[in-house]
Amino acid sequence: MNWNQVSIETSERACDIVASVLVDAGATGVQIEGGETPVARRDEYLVPAPANDTVKVIAYYGDTSFDATLDYIKQHIAAAKSAADIDFGALLISINEIEDSDWNANFKKHFKTFRAAGDIVVKPTWEKYEAEQNDIIIELDPGMAFGSGVHETTKMCLELVQRYKPSDDDWSVMDIGCGSGILSIACAKLGATEVLALDYDQVSVDVTQANAKANNVKLTAIQSDLLQNAQLKQYDIVLANIIADIVIRLNGDISSYLNDDATYIVSGIIEDRLADVIASLEQNNFIVLQTLCMADWRALAVRKANA
Helix, strand or coil: CEEEEEEEEEECCCHHHHHHHHHHCCCCCEEEEECCCCCCCCCCEEECCCCCCEEEEEEEECCCCHHHHHHHHHHHHHHHHHHCCCCCCCCEEEEEEEEHHHHHHHHHHHCCCEEEECCEEEEECCCCCCCCCCCEEEEECCCCCCCCCCCHHHHHHHHHHHHHCCCCCCCEEEEECCCCCHHHHHHHHCCCCEEEEEECCHHHHHHHHHHHHHCCCCCEEEECCCCCCCCCCCEEEEEEECCHHHHHHHHCCHHHHEEEEEEEEEEEEEHHHHHHHHHHHHHCCEEEEEEEEECCEEEEEEEECCC
């Protein structure tokens, strides 16, 4: 299978916004090249490059409705540029068709075993690792799906899940926008007895199922536009590691899917949008239990105000 590679040249300050648009457009893999700070900003990996003010934000899409996807990207980046008071740089867009094997080979060269948060260690399926005491190892092959665990938003979710998971032996999780399945698998390994993983992208659903099998955990992964295909029932933890605008959309509907004392964990929030997300949560009768900060990103653990 071939993939459409969309590469956008922008400023380092604007790269997170550009990356968010690409992910919202259904990107099945994103990378950052260049910039002053040699860290991955949006998932999946960083290709080393000389430091400078200009970065390339690169995303990958399948052939289905790609013309419409490209139009979406152009329109929403133009809207973001108009709305944000920052320099977006040249915003040069280039399109290339690449072989699936080329992308995977490059990814594997840069994705290594690492401790993501607390006891959770993320290990590529192709690497060996000698576990330490109490390690919870997640075998992961993200393939073309979003979520290697490298990005700050994922790390913060993993930390919050460990802090707020129920103490009993029977708890349930819904993971909205599951990507590679890393958060769903982590919850299963932490003791969740029921895990529902949702993603708009069928590739992510397939990758989540494969990664769950590789980790010998049971979960249900289905294609769903947010909550569209989810059966209405209550969960003990709901995860939404997406972007601020989608979290805000979810906040009005998510209460029906939460037990009274459940924890709702949201991430993928750029610092500049934190106030908007908190305002939306408060309008929907949630209280913030904890806010985590890593780089320019924020994650929140919240509960119903009447819990």
